[in-house]
Amino acid sequence: MTGVSILPVAGIPELEEGDDLVTLIVERVELEDGDVVVIAQKAISKIEGRIVHLDGIDPSPRAVEIAGEEGDAARRIEVILREAKSIIRVRPPLVICETSHGFICASAGVDASNAPEPGTLVLLPLDPDGTAARLRDELRERTGREVGVIVTDSFGRPWRQGTVDVAIGAAGVLALQDLAGERDPIGYELQNTVIAVADEIASAAHLVSGKLARVPVTIVRGLDVRGDGRATDIPVPPERDLFR
Numbered sequence: 001m002t003g004v005s006i007l008p009v010a011g012i013p014e015l016e017e018g019d020d021l022v023t024l025i026v027e028r029v030e031l032e033d034g035d036v037v038v039i040a041q042k043a044i045s046k047i048e049g050r051i052v053h054l055d056g057i058d059p060s061p062r063a064v065e066i067a068g069e070e071g072d073a074a075r076r077i078e079v080i081l082r083e084a085k086s087i088i089r090v091r092p093p094l095v096i097c098e099t100s101h102g103f104i105c106a107s108a109g110v111d112a113s114n115a116p117e118p119g120t121l122v123l124l125p126l127d128p129d130g131t132a133a134r135l136r137d138e139l140r141e142r143t144g145r146e147v148g149v150i151v152t153d154s155f156g157r158p159w160r161q162g163t164v165d166v167a168i169g170a171a172g173v174l175a176l177q178d179l180a181g182e183r184d185p186i187g188y189e190l191q192n193t194v195i196a197v198a199d200e201i202a203s204a205a206h207l208v209s210g211k212l213a214r215v216p217v218t219i220v221r222g223l224d225v226r227g228d229g230r231a232t233d234i235p236v237p238p239e240r241d242l243f244r
Contacts, residue, residue, distance in 0.1 A: 002222050006208045009217040012151035017049040017117070018029070022138045025217055031145040036220040037135070037174055041153040042114045042122055042215035044131055044169070050123040051116060052079050066092050072119075076110070079121055088244060099124060102235045103168060105155050112213075125151070128169025129230045136171040148173035148225065149177035152202040154211070165206035167198035167231040174198070175229025196234055197225055 009029050029115070030036070045051070059067070059074035063081055067073035071091060081087075084097035088104055101124070109124035116122075125131055132149040141146055151169030156162075167175065177240065179197040201220050204221035209215040238244070 004220065007219040007221065008208050008213075008215045009136040009219060010215065012043075012216055014116070014214075015043050015046045017045050017047060017051075017217065021217075022135060022142055023049055024105065025139070026142050028108045029219060030149055031139065031143050031219070032221060033146045034221070034224065035145065036148040036150055036201055036223065036225065037139065038152055038202060038209070038218045039132075039135070040209060041109075041128070041151055041168060042111075042173075043126060044061060044125045044128065044151055045122045048125055048131070050125060052110075052123060054079075054119050054121065057202045064115050064243045066090060068092070073121045076112070076121060079123075083110055083123055094227040098241055100126075101128070101168065101232055103154075103155075104235065108117060108167075109153060114214075124153070124168065129232055130169075131236075132169040132171035132231075140234065146172070146226070150198055150202055150205075151231070152205065154206070158228065163196045164199075165202040166196075167202045167234065169227055170231040172226065173201070173229055174225045174227030175192055175231060198231060199234065201225065 005102040008014040011026060011028055014025050053074045054072055057075040057078050059078040063078035064074045064158060067077040080095050083099045086098045087095060088098060094106065095157050098104050098105055099108050111122050128151045132151050136149040149171045150167045150173060152165040153168045154163040155166045179193040203219040205220055209218050
């Protein structure tokens, strides 16, 4: 069994709308076949212009009800409500939402951390699976290498403290590994075991990239996880969701 390496791509500058991320990557790392290029959501959102300025937001009565009278809080809640496909739970000021992508997370993925400047919020990419596929195609064209791409974000988890990075976009990788029908070493046949491979890679990469280190891209090397999964395959379908 070979080991797995997680390599930070150092030296990528603060990203802005329209930046060429593929060039920034290939100038700094020699990719190999089978590599998984893991990219923080904030990097994608900044490049795609998914930034909102709070001073341009007029909060709705519902936003004021949740946030109280303090202006920035109400404007932030208004942005969250606009980004949400549905509201799952509210415990002011916390809002748990379903996004248009089908993810259930705090604040519909709207975040002020690592924003480009004070008074701005970063939104999730509109189509992170599509972005991952585009970047994978461009990396293959530029380098000749067959790589996977995962776009990640930090999500909380029910019943457990702390956040972990998960995949919100994926291309060229196995997103879910279904082991139903396989047998363990004593012969027991697995019935309902599905491994969230893309999420595990995302979490592993975050151990290197960190929340505050400003390392938006890492390379996970040494895994055989090629496939055609999408991150939007991972959320539990509504008909199987026991908690809504």
